[in-house]
Structure formats: C-alpha cells, structure tokens
Amino acid sequence: MRGRILIVEDEEMLRESLVDFFQQENYIALSSATLSGARKEVQRHDFDLVILDMKLPDGSGLDLLAEISDPQSPLVIVATAFPEVQTAVKALKLGAFDYINKPFDLDELQLIVERAMDTRQLRGEVNSFRQREKQRSKRSWTRLEGESNILRKMRQEILLVAKAGTTTTLILGESGVGKELVVEAIHYQSARHEGPLLKINCAALPATLLENELFGHEKGAYTGANSRQKGLFELADHGTLFLDEIAEMEPGLQAKLLRVLEDMTVTRIGGQQLIHVDVRIVAATNRDLRERIETGLFREDLFYRLNVFPILVPPLREHPEDIPLLANLFLKEFLLHSPDKSCEFSTIAMECLRKHQWPGNVRELKNVIERATLLHSGGVISPDDLALIGCCSGAKAATEKMVPLSEVEKNHILAVYKKTDYNKTRTADILGINRLTLRRKLKEYGDS
Structure with a gap:
C-alpha cells in the first residue's frame, strides 16, 4: 500500500467517490462525514494524509487542523470552495500542506496527494537520520566517559572547543585511542551539530585525488571531469570537516590547506571563483608533527594554524x-x-x-x-x-x-x-x- 488517507467530507457522493478512487490507486482510504468522526479516526489510526473539507456539519475543518499540526501528525490538504480563499490562506498558516478549490479535478488532486506523500516520506527519512545522529552523538560521548582524571580533563576540553564554533582543533594521540570519537563529540556538542560532519583520511589517497576530494573541480578541469563537482570544504559548509592522518598530506597540498584556514575560501580545480565556506576544520595525527617539521615533511606555519586548540587523547x-x-x-x-x-x-x-x-x-x-x-x-x-x-x-x-x-x-x-x-x-x-x-x-x- 502507498499510504493511509483520511477523507473528511460531508457530501456523501463526493466522499465515496474519493474513497473508491484512492483505493484503486492502492491507498488505504478511510472517511468521515463529521468533525467528531474525523477526530476519532485520527486517534484510532496513523494517517499519512488528511483531505479536509472546511465546512462540516459540526464545526470548521480549521479546528481539526489546529489539533494535528505538530511534525508527527499527518499532512493536511484543505478542500475549499473558490470564494473562501482567505480561509485557505488561514489554513496554510496553521500548517496545511496545500489546498485545492472545489469543484476540483481528480488528476489535479492526485498530483497534490503524490507530492504530499513524497514530502511525508522525506520528512520520515530526515527524522530517522536525526535519530541516528543523536544515537551516534550519545555513543561517542559515552565511549569517552571514564573515572580517570585524564578523561575528565579531556571531556572538559571537548566541551570548551565545541562552544567555540569555528576554532580549528588538532587531535593528537596514538593509533586506536579514539581520536575520531573526539571529533564526533566536538561536532555533536557544538552549535554545528545539525550541519554535516564529513571525514577523509589524508593517507588513503594520492595527493591529486585528495586535492580533488577536498576542493572539487569544474567541468573540463581535466580529462574525465564531465561535470562540476563540489569538494568536501563546500559540502561541509555550516558543519565540520575532519582531516585524519594530516601528517601524511603532501607539502604542496599543505600550502593550499593553509590558504583555506587563513581566509576560509576555496577555489575548485580548473576554476577561478573564490568560494567562501563556513566550516570548522579538525585535524588528527598519531605522528610527532614537530619532528615532521624538522625533517621538512610538514609546514611549520600550517602546524600553528592547526594547533589553535590541541587535544591529546591518552593511550589506554x-x-x-x-x-x-x-x-x-x-x-x-x-x-x-x-x-x-x-x-x-x-x-x-x-x-x-x-x-x-x-x-x-x-x-x-x-x-x-x-x-x-x-x-x-x-x-x-x-x-x-x-x-x-x-x-x-x-x-x-x-x-x-x-x-x-x-x-x-x-x-x-x-x-x-x-x-x-x-x-x-x-x-x-x-x-x-x-x-x-x-x-x-x-x-x-x-x-x-
């Protein structure tokens, strides 16, 4: 079945024809001729959509609309006579998904219903995603809990840097200590938690591919670039970008990263336009960056840009x-x-x-x-x-x-x-x- 619809309409012939039509379209369609009956149906069943007439024998459809306007309630399509445009506008302000004038064409109504069902599904997916993100946030924070003073201190540092919305952070620690959990905790405890958290391992890709992933490219920038592609800096806008194994980044690419940190702008490969981004950069490494600086493998100026707020994750x-x-x-x-x-x-x-x-x-x-x-x-x-x-x-x-x-x-x-x-x-x-x-x-x- 494609969804569950409640039709609230006092005209018997129209009500029954709508029920028959939507049942043939593979929906579960129920109906009510009154406001009180509609209330009982809404309490009894979980509907995806309500097609609601404004004038009912025992009250106004606006009364029911006001009662089912929270995010978890079904979407509402208001059916109104043409002279009642102001009523339709009021219904939209109360949270109705759309309205349709009587008499209406069934094909027109079907298009609105399909659009409403798509919206309902999308909202469900968004809510599921947010629930998963909340669970992930809780799991990340739980795994950083402990009785030791060293972990208590680290959690305090995480909360401090999370409140500083744009502060660049460098996570240091041996392999396997949980640096990625620290990054997740920073993101989900911050005001950016509703934005994206994107991650990339700088040691996993050759320099050219890493640059393409970070900065994106314009159409025709190189052979095979058949369309424009945004890089991770753009995709992480209003969120957090995690650069893991930052010590393994090639010096040439380090210089480009430094420019991003300095003015928060990027230029796609093959492009000329400066694109402003609003993203927090968090980097991590298990290497001694000062030692890498001494051997010429890591830029000292980049180190100071990244090391604004270092967090050391202790070995177990x-x-x-x-x-x-x-x-x-x-x-x-x-x-x-x-x-x-x-x-x-x-x-x-x-x-x-x-x-x-x-x-x-x-x-x-x-x-x-x-x-x-x-x-x-x-x-x-x-x-x-x-x-x-x-x-x-x-x-x-x-x-x-x-x-x-x-x-x-x-x-x-x-x-x-x-x-x-x-x-x-x-x-x-x-x-x-x-x-x-x-x-x-x-x-x-x-x-x-």
Missing part, C-alpha cells in the same frame, strides 16, 4: 581504571547482536584486561572483546577466552620481571606478527592499528 595504558567501564560497554554492544546470549567477565579476566598494555589502545580492546563475544557460548568469560598474549593472573603478574613499556610493546607486536605467520594485514587488524603504523614499528625493530 595511561588510564587503566577506565578499562572495566569500556570493556563492559563493548560487551553490552556486541551482545545486542546475540539477544539469546548472556556473558560477563570473570574477576581474573577483568584483571587481565586492566594489566594488558594495549599497544592498539581502545581499538584493540574492542576487537578483543568482539572476538571473545563471538566465540563464547555464554556465561563467564575467562582469561583464556580473551586470547591475550602474556595474559596472566594477578599472582603471576606480581612476580614478573619489570621491563620498559617500549619493550613490552615490541614483544607483543612481534609475537602477534609471528602468530599470524608474518601477515601484516592480519597483525594490524588484531592489534587495532593501521598497516602504516605496523610497518613503521617493524622497521624500527629490524623485522620489516
């Missing part, structure tokens, strides 16, 4: 007191996909999670719990279910040899690398880090 090993909260949060999320399964961590398993060094940070923790949830039949999750290399009980941990953190990370990465038969892709997935980071680590260890 620096706030282990938050691991139980995060672990149980991930467990709850994954169990939603298996409603018949119930799991919980044993005390020793949770202690293992707390003591693990997590070189892949929160992403690695999430992957470990997802794997354990998938493979576990239900009940108590033990240390063996976690499959953490080096996982041990508290008693054994107390007697372990104390070693530098860098050595723990190295041993863990190499052990996983060996377990996967030296498969870099699988190793990176298990560790929760990207392949570029893994290759750099292996090169440091002389095992590339």
Whole structure:
C-alpha cells in the first residue's frame, strides 16, 4: 500500500467517490462525514494524509487542523470552495500542506496527494537520520566517559572547543585511542551539530585525488571531469570537516590547506571563483608533527594554524581504571547482536584486561572483546577466552620481571606478527592499528 488517507467530507457522493478512487490507486482510504468522526479516526489510526473539507456539519475543518499540526501528525490538504480563499490562506498558516478549490479535478488532486506523500516520506527519512545522529552523538560521548582524571580533563576540553564554533582543533594521540570519537563529540556538542560532519583520511589517497576530494573541480578541469563537482570544504559548509592522518598530506597540498584556514575560501580545480565556506576544520595525527617539521615533511606555519586548540587523547595504558567501564560497554554492544546470549567477565579476566598494555589502545580492546563475544557460548568469560598474549593472573603478574613499556610493546607486536605467520594485514587488524603504523614499528625493530 502507498499510504493511509483520511477523507473528511460531508457530501456523501463526493466522499465515496474519493474513497473508491484512492483505493484503486492502492491507498488505504478511510472517511468521515463529521468533525467528531474525523477526530476519532485520527486517534484510532496513523494517517499519512488528511483531505479536509472546511465546512462540516459540526464545526470548521480549521479546528481539526489546529489539533494535528505538530511534525508527527499527518499532512493536511484543505478542500475549499473558490470564494473562501482567505480561509485557505488561514489554513496554510496553521500548517496545511496545500489546498485545492472545489469543484476540483481528480488528476489535479492526485498530483497534490503524490507530492504530499513524497514530502511525508522525506520528512520520515530526515527524522530517522536525526535519530541516528543523536544515537551516534550519545555513543561517542559515552565511549569517552571514564573515572580517570585524564578523561575528565579531556571531556572538559571537548566541551570548551565545541562552544567555540569555528576554532580549528588538532587531535593528537596514538593509533586506536579514539581520536575520531573526539571529533564526533566536538561536532555533536557544538552549535554545528545539525550541519554535516564529513571525514577523509589524508593517507588513503594520492595527493591529486585528495586535492580533488577536498576542493572539487569544474567541468573540463581535466580529462574525465564531465561535470562540476563540489569538494568536501563546500559540502561541509555550516558543519565540520575532519582531516585524519594530516601528517601524511603532501607539502604542496599543505600550502593550499593553509590558504583555506587563513581566509576560509576555496577555489575548485580548473576554476577561478573564490568560494567562501563556513566550516570548522579538525585535524588528527598519531605522528610527532614537530619532528615532521624538522625533517621538512610538514609546514611549520600550517602546524600553528592547526594547533589553535590541541587535544591529546591518552593511550589506554595511561588510564587503566577506565578499562572495566569500556570493556563492559563493548560487551553490552556486541551482545545486542546475540539477544539469546548472556556473558560477563570473570574477576581474573577483568584483571587481565586492566594489566594488558594495549599497544592498539581502545581499538584493540574492542576487537578483543568482539572476538571473545563471538566465540563464547555464554556465561563467564575467562582469561583464556580473551586470547591475550602474556595474559596472566594477578599472582603471576606480581612476580614478573619489570621491563620498559617500549619493550613490552615490541614483544607483543612481534609475537602477534609471528602468530599470524608474518601477515601484516592480519597483525594490524588484531592489534587495532593501521598497516602504516605496523610497518613503521617493524622497521624500527629490524623485522620489516
């Protein structure tokens, strides 16, 4: 069925002919001859559309229109006699979708009904999108909750920068710490939350493709540019643009980004027009940008433009007191996909999670719990279910040899690398880090 329509009309012949017509057009069509009857039908059913006569035996159709004018109510098409134009105007002010003069042509009415149904569907999609965005906003903020002072401080910084509508922000932290969650939290806590949040990984595309994605192009700018295309700076207008892995951007493109940050204007590839944009830029990296500056790989002036409000996302090993909260949060999320399964961590398993060094940070923790949830039949999750290399009980941990953190990370990465038969892709997935980071680590260890 194409939708549910209520026809409120006191003329019996017209009312029945409209019901028959719309039923033949594959709508569910119900009717009422009175205002009181229409009220009962609206309470009883969820209608997509009401075709409402203005003059009814027991009152004015405007009374019903005023009662069903909220966003969740059905759309209303007012049917009125030609001399009553002022009444139709009043109906539109009260929220009617459209009006049609009596006597009307059925084809004309059908066009208005189809347009109303399209609008109703679009509104539903927009509401669904907004609900998903609200859920995503809540999820992003929830995953940044914790008992540690270091996370409390970071959440305060996020709220501060969110209130500053255009302040450029640089998110720093190791791979897997949750930099993207910080970006989402900044966007959804800001006045820009109803605007777009667009993301791009600067390491994932060659410089020419990255430039095209960011700035767009004019028709004929290059071979294959058959039409004009807006870039992400334009598409993110009134919203937020997240530039991930900013340290990997080519120096030539860095200069163009600097100009955007200076005057908030862009020029499409092959174009001459300066286009003003209203967008907050948030960049992120797991590299030491000052070190990149010293080696000539990153522009110092761009660094200062990006570093207006830096936020350092701490590695998981620096706030282990938050691991139980995060672990149980991930467990709850994954169990939603298996409603018949119930799991919980044993005390020793949770202690293992707390003591693990997590070189892949929160992403690695999430992957470990997802794997354990998938493979576990239900009940108590033990240390063996976690499959953490080096996982041990508290008693054994107390007697372990104390070693530098860098050595723990190295041993863990190499052990996983060996377990996967030296498969870099699988190793990176298990560790929760990207392949570029893994290759750099292996090169440091002389095992590339």
